[in-house]
Amino acid sequence: MQRWTVRPEGSNWGDFGADDELGRVNLLGSEQVLKGVREVREGKVFCLSLPLDLPGGMVLNPRRKPPRLAATERDGVPYMNFAMETLDASAIDVLSDDQVTLSLQYSTQWDSLAHVGALFDPLGDGVAAKLYYNGYRAGEDVLGPDHAEDGHDCGSHGTGARKLGIENFAVKGMQGRGVLVDLARRYGRDRKLVGHAELMAVMEADKVVVEPGDMLVLRTGFAEVVMEMAGNPDADVLHHSCAVLDGADEKLLAWITDSKIAAICADNYAVEAYPAREREGRKSLLPLHHHCLFKLGLPLAELWYLRDLAEWLAQHQRNRFLLTAPPLRLPGAVGSPVTPIATV
The missing domain is CATH 3.50.30.50 (Putative cyclase)
Structure with a gap:
């Protein structure tokens, strides 16, 4: 399917190629x-x-939470200052291993x-769609939780940008x-x-x-x-x-x-x-x-x-x-x- 026949005024859509993502x-x-x-x-x-x-x-953005560091765990045991001798009595190693929950922006x-798209009529037929750069579409190329529920493949994340x-x-x-x-x-x-x-x-x-x-x-x-x-x-x-x-x-x-x-x-x-x-x-x-x-x-x-x-x-x-x-x-x-x- 052709994504667009009309591009936004002042845009460079297509100048770097029909499928450009950069x-x-x-x-x-x-x-x-x-x-x-x-x-x-x-x-x-x-x-x-x-x-x-x-x-x-x-305070800058109520959607974005500060990062939260935590230890990784195995069988409910946090691996911070973890003495490996508990797994092997001869071991002298001490292991720390962590993970983070982070708002990416x-x-x-x-x-x-x-990150930011717009409502735009890409085919000149009077129907506006949710679009991103170069005519990539919400629901097809950038997926939200509702699309995961509809059976779209969003990878391991549930949502995300295919393009x-x-x-x-x-x-x-x-x-x-x-x-x-x-x-x-x-x-x-x-x-x-x-x-x-x-x-x-x-x-x-x-x-x-x-x-x-x-x-x-x-x-x-x-x-x-x-x-x-x-x-x-x-x-x-x-x-x-x-x-x-x-x-x-x-x-x-x-x-x-x-x-x-x-x-x-x-x-x-x-x-x-x-x-x-x-x-x-x-x-x-x-x-x-x-x-x-x-x-x-x-x-x-x-x-x-x-x-x-x-x-x-x-x-x-x-x-x-x-x-x-x-x-x-x-x-x-x-x-x-x-x-x-x-x-x-």
């Missing part, structure tokens, strides 16, 4: 990896992940292209040249809606040049506020802190399209303001997600920790680096924790 991630080829490698001069490494038990609590994360799952990014590697734009250095920690004009002003002032295939990395200072709260986040403070992209700014969305960047990685929650500025008519509440994930196949990353990298780059009058950020190779997942590494 979108703009296709731009992260060997040439882009080499561009990143050429930015490595000191061999210095920065971890860009928060501790994955932050922000703490559930609780902390530092990637969104897959199956557009996060494992596609893992196989690709998510490595290339990162380019930092330091909004926190310009705007501080006050809440600031950043549209095209504001973003361009910062990039021009800091001599930041973004080229096709680059991964745009945005520091707002939000993750630093989260770190300082040490697992006890204040919802009101967080929702009124730091710069955030104005997803309702059409000029900003057009620039994202024209720039041909491969990804946007930010240190804040959702990358864009939620809910977006009020607009008339039927609309997306997350217009930047809609534009990037649904139309362009351009992945978004959230809650990265960028302070140390940003300070080092500023001291050395640089803004480019080798970025390596593969997600978990977890088939069917629509998001993933990630431990991004910047090498300078």
Whole structure:
């Protein structure tokens, strides 16, 4: 069955192939990896992940629970500090082995292209369907619990993305040249809606040049506020802190399209303001997600920790680096924790 004959205005559906599941991630080829490698001069490494038990609590998103670590068990016995002599009297080994229950987008994360879709009429027949990037369909390509009950094969997970799952990014590697734009250095920690004009002003002032295939990395200072709260986040403070992209700014969305960047990685929650500025008519509440994930196949990353990298780059009058950020190779997942590494 042909998934679509009409594609959303401004989308790139089909440009990378009828069955493409990578979108703009296709731009992260060997040439882009080499561009990143050429930015490595000191061999210095920065971890860009928060501790994955932050922000703490559930104030940022009431659906997402903090990770819960527990020992693995055998016959009801937890294997933490487990003396193997109980199995073999001659053994001197002590074994610890654990497991985790984790919301995959609780902390530092990637969104897959199956994370946000939209209602759209793909055949031009007046019938809207739930779709994702490149016309992949809810109920056929992205399955929920109701589809498992209908006898669909959802694998061992019960739900999941048959197409557009996060494992596609893992196989690709998510490595290339990162380019930092330091909004926190310009705007501080006050809440600031950043549209095209504001973003361009910062990039021009800091001599930041973004080229096709680059991964745009945005520091707002939000993750630093989260770190300082040490697992006890204040919802009101967080929702009124730091710069955030104005997803309702059409000029900003057009620039994202024209720039041909491969990804946007930010240190804040959702990358864009939620809910977006009020607009008339039927609309997306997350217009930047809609534009990037649904139309362009351009992945978004959230809650990265960028302070140390940003300070080092500023001291050395640089803004480019080798970025390596593969997600978990977890088939069917629509998001993933990630431990991004910047090498300078």
